[in-house]
Amino acid sequence: MGAAVTLTADPAAALACDGLFVPGVGNFHACMSGLRAADGPRIIDIRLAGGRPVLGVCVGMQVMFDGSDEPSMARVDGIGEWPGVVRRLPAEVVPHMGWNTLDVAPGSRLFAGVADQAFYFVHSYAALTWDLPPADGAMAAAAPLVSRCRYGTDFIAAVENGPLSATQFHPEKSGDAGLQLLQNWVQSL
Numbered sequence: 001m002g003a004a005v006t007l008t009a010d011p012a013a014a015l016a017c018d019g020l021f022v023p024g025v026g027n028f029h030a031c032m033s034g035l036r037a038a039d040g041p042r043i044i045d046i047r048l049a050g051g052r053p054v055l056g057v058c059v060g061m062q063v064m065f066d067g068s069d070e071p072s073m074a075r076v077d078g079i080g081e082w083p084g085v086v087r088r089l090p091a092e093v094v095p096h097m098g099w100n101t102l103d104v105a106p107g108s109r110l111f112a113g114v115a116d117q118a119f120y121f122v123h124s125y126a127a128l129t130w131d132l133p134p135a136d137g138a139m140a141a142a143a144p145l146v147s148r149c150r151y152g153t154d155f156i157a158a159v160e161n162g163p164l165s166a167t168q169f170h171p172e173k174s175g176d177a178g179l180q181l182l183q184n185w186v187q188s189l
């Protein structure tokens with residue numbers, strides 16, 4: 001989508017880039033231990049404190065919460081940028097695998113031009129509720145935009161919260177709509 005991309009575990013490069021993309025596939029706790037080994041949580045914290053954009057996808061979204069119920073021999077806490085624990089979807093069949101439409105938050109920049117499109121999901125766990133208390137003081141940033149989807153129950157499909165954005169679905173597997181979403185993010189950097 002016109003961006004020069006570097007795959008890196010180098011903290012200095014991950015801090016300096018215009019946008020940090022945090023992918024995640026597989027087991028939550030395995031992804032978290034990989035991220036911790038690369039000092040990922042601290043790098044993400046520093047970026048966000050400085051208003052530097054970060055985009056998490058799939059488990060890369062889940063790790064922004066406090067933790068996950070996904071089974072693991074060695075449980076690892078999430079980064080905890082957002083309160084709440086990722087739960088198993090209460091559906092008869094998991095994973096939720098395939099295309100689904102969203103209830104996109106009004107005013108979304110990430111979904112500009114594609115809010116009515118379907119996106120591709122592959123997951124059994126998700127954040128089911130948005131628990132960050134609203135801030136309304138003079139210094140408060142704009143309220144987070146929370147977009148939802150439904151599979152078994154309502155769950156959080158995407159969040160735009162200042163410099164931190166995330167999607168539970170896979171834009172890179174979502175055809176033209178997903179590419180447009182990624183381009184929207186790249187153009188905002």
Ligand SMILES: NC(=O)CC[C@H](N)C(=O)O
Pocket residue numbers: 024025026027028058059070095122123124125126
């Ligand atoms: N697609 C995946 O990598 C699965 C992500 C995660 N383990 C979940 O089920 O939610």
